Amino acid sequence: MKKTCNVDIRRLSRVEGHGNIRIKIKNGKLMEARWEVVETPRFFEAILKGKKWDNAPWITGRICGICSIGHTLTSIRAVENAFGIIPDEQTKKLRLILKHMETLQSHTLHLSFLVLPDFMKTGSVFPLIKSHEDVVLRAARIKKLANDICDCVGGRRMHPTRTVVGGFTMLPEKEELRGFGERLKKIVEDLMLVAELVRGFSLPDFVRETEFVSLKGDGDYPFIGGDLVSSDGVRMREEDYKKMTNEYMTEQSTSKWCRLSRESFAVGALARLNNNFEFLHPAAREVAGSFGLTPVNHNPFMNNIAQLVECVHVVKESTRLIDELLDSELKDSRQKVIARSGIGVAAVEVPIGILYHSYEFDDDGRIVKSDCVIPTGQNHANIQLDLEGIAKEYAARGKTDMELELLAAMLVRAYDPCISCSVH
Amino acid sequence: MDEREPGARTYLGVPLYRPKVAFFEFTSCEGCQLQVLNKEDTLLDFLSLVEVVNFREAMTEQSDDYEIAFVEGSITRDDDVKRLKKIRKNAKVLVALGSCACFGGVNQLKNRFKDLNFVKTEVYGRHPIDSGPVRTLEEIVKVDLKIYGCPVKKEEVEKIVLHIAIGKSIVFPKYPVCMECKRNENICLFELGEPCLGPVTRAGCDSWCPDNRAGCWGCRGPADDPNLDQMKKIMLEKGFSEETLLDRLECFGGFSSLMKKGNVNEKDL
Ligand code: SF4
Ligand code: SF4
Ligand code: SF4
Ligand SMILES: [Fe+2]
DSSP: OOEEEEEESSSSSBBOEEEEEEEEEEETEEEEEEEEEEOOOOEEEEETTTTTTTTTHHGGGGGGGSHHHHHHHHHHHHHHHHHHHOOOOOHHHHHHHHHHHHHHHHHHHHIIIIHHHHHTTTSSTHHHHHHHHHHHHHHOOOOOOHHHHHHHHHHSSSOOOSSSEEESSSSOOOOHHHHHHHHHHHHHHHHHHHHEEEHHSOOOOOOOOOOEEEEEESSOOBBBSSSSEETTTTOOOOHHHHHOOOOOTTTTSSOBBBBSSOOOOSSSSHHHHHHHGGOOOOHEEEEEEETTTOOOOGGGGGGHHHHHHHHHHHHHHHHHHHHHHSSOOOOOOOOOOOOEEEEEEEEEEEEEEEOOOOOEEEEBEEEEEEEEHHHHHHHHHHHHHHHHHHHHHHHHHOOHHHHHHHHHHHHHHHHHOOOHHHHH | TTTTTTTTTETEEEEEHHHEEEEEBBBBSSSSHHHHHHHHHHHHHHHHHHHHEETTTSSOOOOOOOOOEEEESSSSHHHHOOOOOOOOHOOOOEESSSHHHHOOOGGGGGGBBHHHHHHHHHHHSSOOOOOOBOGGGTSOOOOOOEEOOHHHHHHHHHHOOOOOOTTTTOOOOOOHHHHHHHHOOOOOGGGGGGOOOTTTTTOOOTTTTTTOOOOOOOOOBBBBSSOHHHHHHHHHHHTTHHHHHHHHHHHTTTGGGSSSSSBBOOOGG
């Protein structure tokens, strides 16, 4: 049994952005466990200063290449909330489909391209193309469907073009929607095969009691707007997001950190699921059940499973939304935008967790102040505490450097961190 | 023989040379790299064309032995200058991937302020943070090839890689987005009451935004000999302000050599 360990990972791979992991164990005692974020900041909140409202969604979408649709929709909602614009049902449905498909593509990228290699004992998905072709092709098929729908509804899978304040510049054709509806029905089978594969892996059984923060559904599993909730019993309105996030600076990270009732909290698929389990589609709940995933689950590695469960949920929900749109008449409903002074706040569940944008406008609709609070920024403190916890647990048991390195990397990866996004 | 075995690919009967490629990112949204993984139809074909030896966002293995380096992002910190110089030393061909790398991208919008300390305190208060002005790759090392766009088009990346592999030279369109837009038979956005930078922006995106009834913001930078005076005249005639024009021209940094630097006094805000 080796009781002295040294883990030093610079620029952790298979995550978005730049973070380091350092663990030191001496004679079975944990000396240090650190999650460092070294990403260079881009200063989006300063960049927006003085810019007119129409710049906000276009520029802030560039905070993140993976969840650009999420940022764009959050930004749009914040501007609309400031100007008193209420989207109509058709716009809401189309935005939700877009949101769902970003979730499907991001979760699939994470699960099947970034996490899967850890369980298959490879360094990347590339060798799996040969050894497990069916697995890779299946994941590519799911991702492609999600991206194709985003191309159509949002105009582009990354940094969407059709999504604007007031609605959409262009609408999908019914024929296109009908085709996607068919493909979505078929893709469920693929998702079930992914679930079957994942059931064959054993996740580390690390548990640490955690506060989970997400939107609170009002009859539905929540994605765009609504009340904020924590598993410790805190409940707040969207516009009070600052009291829910409490950002502060730390010297080990260029990203701000957050806290609420405890030293840290977690956001993301597991948080959403823990706080809104009853609103999941029955088929999604069944998949959760097959993994023994019920609320409130405190194993951070289960976030991977929660993502899989959400994939089933968003596919089922999108099928329903498309059916509803096909039953109605698609009409150009883009609203005219009249700028006014005021503050607009938006909370949206993007794949990695809850995201907030807030803008203050002057009379001409120029941005006086802006603020973005990123899901991974909210997770950093929790990742740090999990890392300490897991290192302590394994320090006593004795692990090789390699084992601990893999475990620590897998822990951080489980959060699906979007690090450059968290620094923005 | 398996289609995807190294060296199995041929072009016009000639076995293709399969270059070792590496991907690196600096200050960016990592979207351009993601675009490379993001086109599922041709991903496997693309991977058969090259041998990926570095791609931190997707793989754990690393190597300093590569021929083509695709570099995404702009430069804001000294440690990044060092890292970029090392990449330059290792690579035969250094490709700037996307508008952040070519022009500074949206990141360079902070350069429009006279006082960069204002930018830092606006976001971090008095907490010290290491960050200088945004620079393009070319301001630090020699760049062999630039792929424009925010984001880049995967088709273009693939074509460029194929051309490198078969030793064919790469020509970018000199004409503006309007040419592609007209070929795609779009109604001009100006007719629909929307501003558009199509007349002065370099084509190659196949009028991505106008095809979706959204105006161009110039993410690929200027076409050859852009007539900015004419552009301004059109914008004003159609009832758009100079501010709208400026917002678009300065958004991605492609036009910055044609414009004034540090033009915003933060005290006026
Ligand atoms: S050019 Fe655009 S898409 Fe590419 S990395 Fe920069 S911000 Fe992201
Ligand atoms: S929409 Fe834009 S790109 Fe198309 S013709 Fe008009 S100005 Fe040119
Ligand atoms: S239309 Fe303009 S903004 Fe849109 S992708 Fe092409 S060059 Fe970029
Ligand atoms: Fe922020």
